[in-house]
Amino acid sequence: MRKKIFKAESKRLLDLMVNSIYTHKEIFLRELISNASDALDKRYHQALTDDSADFNRDDFTICIAADKEARTLTVADTGIGMGLEELEQNLGTIAHSGSFNFKGENEPKDGVDIIGQFGVGFYSAFMVAESVTVRSRAFGSDDCFEWHSTGSDGYTVKPCSAIEPGTQVTLKLKPDTQDEKYGEFLEEFRLRAIVKKYSDFIKYPIVMDVAKRRPKEGNEDETEEYTEAETLNSMVPIWRKNKTELTQEDYDRFYQDKHYGYEKPLKTVHMAVDGAVRYTALLYIPAARPFEFFTREFEKGLELYTSGVLIMQKCADLLPDHFSFVQGLVDSSDISLKISRELLQHDRQLKVMAKRIADKIKSELLSMIENDREGYDKFFELFGRQLKYGVYADWGLHKEALRDLLMFYSSTQKKPVTLGEYVARMKDDQKYIYYAAGQKVEALEKLPQAEAVADKGYEILYFTDEVDEFAVRTLISHQEKEFKSVSDGDIGLASEPRPDDDGDKALFEAMAGELSGKIKEARASERLKTHAVCLASDGMLSLGMEKTLNALPGQEGHKAERILEINRGHAVFEALRAAHKDNGERFARLCRVLYGQALLIEGLPLDDSVEYTNDVLGLL
Numbered sequence: 001m002r003k004k005i006f007k008a009e010s011k012r013l014l015d016l017m018v019n020s021i022y023t024h025k026e027i028f029l030r031e032l033i034s035n036a037s038d039a040l041d042k043r044y045h046q047a048l049t050d051d052s053a054d055f056n057r058d059d060f061t062i063c064i065a066a067d068k069e070a071r072t073l074t075v076a077d078t079g080i081g082m083g084l085e086e087l088e089q090n091l092g093t094i095a096h097s098g099s100f101n102f103k104g105e106n107e108p109k110d111g112v113d114i115i116g117q118f119g120v121g122f123y124s125a126f127m128v129a130e131s132v133t134v135r136s137r138a139f140g141s142d143d144c145f146e147w148h149s150t151g152s153d154g155y156t157v158k159p160c161s162a163i164e165p166g167t168q169v170t171l172k173l174k175p176d177t178q179d180e181k182y183g184e185f186l187e188e189f190r191l192r193a194i195v196k197k198y199s200d201f202i203k204y205p206i207v208m209d210v211a212k213r214r215p216k217e218g219n220e221d222e223t224e225e226y227t228e229a230e231t232l233n234s235m236v237p238i239w240r241k242n243k244t245e246l247t248q249e250d251y252d253r254f255y256q257d258k259h260y261g262y263e264k265p266l267k268t269v270h271m272a273v274d275g276a277v278r279y280t281a282l283l284y285i286p287a288a289r290p291f292e293f294f295t296r297e298f299e300k301g302l303e304l305y306t307s308g309v310l311i312m313q314k315c316a317d318l319l320p321d322h323f324s325f326v327q328g329l330v331d332s333s334d335i336s337l338k339i340s341r342e343l344l345q346h347d348r349q350l351k352v353m354a355k356r357i358a359d360k361i362k363s364e365l366l367s368m369i370e371n372d373r374e375g376y377d378k379f380f381e382l383f384g385r386q387l388k389y390g391v392y393a394d395w396g397l398h399k400e401a402l403r404d405l406l407m408f409y410s411s412t413q414k415k416p417v418t419l420g421e422y423v424a425r426m427k428d429d430q431k432y433i434y435y436a437a438g439q440k441v442e443a444l445e446k447l448p449q450a451e452a453v454a455d456k457g458y459e460i461l462y463f464t465d466e467v468d469e470f471a472v473r474t475l476i477s478h479q480e481k482e483f484k485s486v487s488d489g490d491i492g493l494a495s496e497p498r499p500d501d502d503g504d505k506a507l508f509e510a511m512a513g514e515l516s517g518k519i520k521e522a523r524a525s526e527r528l529k530t531h532a533v534c535l536a537s538d539g540m541l542s543l544g545m546e547k548t549l550n551a552l553p554g555q556e557g558h559k560a561e562r563i564l565e566i567n568r569g570h571a572v573f574e575a576l577r578a579a580h581k582d583n584g585e586r587f588a589r590l591c592r593v594l595y596g597q598a599l600l601i602e603g604l605p606l607d608d609s610v611e612y613t614n615d616v617l618g619l620l
Helices: 008-021 027-049 084-092 098-105 121-127 182-186 188-198 248-257 348-371 373-396 399-405 419-425 448-455 468-475 502-514 543-550 571-582 585-602 609-619
Strands: 002-004 062-067 072-077 129-137 145-151 154-159 166-173 206-216 219-231 267-273 279-285 302-306 309-315 327-331 407-410 416-418 433-437 460-463 481-485 521-524 533-538 561-566
Touching: 027 062, 027 072, 027 121, 027 166, 027 188, 027 309, 062 182, 062 188, 084 129, 084 145, 084 154, 121 129, 121 166, 166 182, 182 188, 188 206, 188 309, 248 267, 248 279, 267 348, 279 348, 348 373, 348 399, 373 399, 373 407, 373 416, 373 468, 399 419, 399 468, 407 419, 416 419, 419 433, 433 448, 433 468, 448 460, 448 533, 460 468, 468 481, 468 543, 502 521, 502 561, 502 571, 502 585, 533 543, 533 585, 561 585, 571 585, 585 609
Parallel strands: 062 206, 302 327, 433 460, 433 481, 521 561
Antiparallel strands: 002 154, 062 072, 072 166, 129 145, 129 166, 145 154, 206 219, 267 279, 279 327, 302 309, 407 416, 407 460, 533 561
16 A cells, blocks of 8 residues: 655645635535546547447446445546556646646547546545545556545555446545535435536436335335436537527527526527637527616626536626626637636637627627517517616727617607617708607607707607616717707707897896806797797706716716706796896796796706795796
8 A cells, every 4th residue: 555645735735725716515526527527538539549449338427326324425437547657646646637638638539528627626525525535447457446535634545456447436525514514415406406507418427326216016005215327417418419400499498497587588599619719609588587687686697618517607707798688608618717617717718709609699689670670679678778788888888889789769650769770760951869868758758848859850769768868978979970869958950040039138147147056048949839948958967867867876966057948939938028127026936937847847856846836826
């Protein structure tokens, strides 16, 4: 028997790995199964390259066995096995990887794909085990050896009784504590769940003896327990199948089996990329919005697999925030991993995949606009706000990628339309894309500021999401047509000045004086037709944006530059003129009441509701 001591740096690495690298203790089983899969791949490769090698694919299995009484868990494979030198090299030197060396010496072929890279996954067993015993027999050899270790102190290696070619890893689990129940890893349901979660698509059968009951022979009223070998994994991932082999029902079933959602998805995207970075992606656009989608609790990301083994449950870097609604997975054998398979290097490979995935999602959404408008309308109702947020997030970095996907409710079409559709319908003399911002379509249809624009027969986009105006202010224009709010100080519909403009100049100056501190100026309106008064805004901050910002916690105090516009064709203007000539309290009250009415029309709070009420009563 040989007794060896781990080097000092290996001891530190083992302690770090067991206590820090792996987030979840259940990961140990995934690592042992992945190592077993690697061993089977190596044997498969040998069979392909050596005609004399015995080969029967049915013999390639991974077996899991739990012994509650002995408190042991064994993972065994019928793979390539290890001799004495390989045991000491692969298990005696932490971070040495036989799989990594194998990949360097042999190009993968005919479905061979070695998962292991760093040689540390095996040691994750010490997170749950007080000791680990490995018995292995190299394929083609009669010698069998046993490697045993209790952790960082070192290990022993000795010959042992013969086993079939392959490797058996047996964990003696730690005693349960108040905080940690290591015995859970001996329970059938727990082992089955871990295999299903991480290793469901390992291409070799993962077998476990499962306890079952059957009628007792000779007495059907009684039952007896027996065990039966059961395969725990699906083996062939749906995303690795050819698209021609699959139906939408297959995709929908997988979607529901993975608990991405209960309803059938709105859209399924199956893509296989074979370039500088090879990967396969299966993406879904859900038909229902997750309950917590617009909350901080929502976690975006795609499941990330490498060669069928789940590496990350939510890889956020594969999806931009504006496409965070997408569900699904990516599988690649080309991604670079750090020491643990839980940790990714944020390198060029991941960025390349993320960009291609984002481009594909956009392409599919554009296709829905053209070919499945009903489906896109439903999608936009669910997730359109997220696209709008994406337009102005990151200082407008993604606005060009998203502008063609946006939709807003149209005053003439009575339904959401794209910006491209709006521009295509613009009249020859129309300079701007007009919009009105408010809370409800019904209220915007009555908005006084929109009268002149609507009277010209121009289409108006109704913005009812608080994010809408921020998004178009980021876009600035679409197809060289600028956006213009119907409440802007200048809406581009200037009319010929009336003869009495100069005569009313003093009146408007007097109104501005009465409302000093509340408005920037008072003036005659070019946009009002039937209404008496309205508010317009000047500068970058609109009235709608003012309301949105002030509604945010800690953001109170924003105020747009307000302009009070008066309709000189309205009867109230004559009363205002008469009161101005008298220069009495009635004029001041009329100014305050008209300003209060403009605030109410705009959905803004009155500065002083008691004063407003008294002014109205005084005028009556």
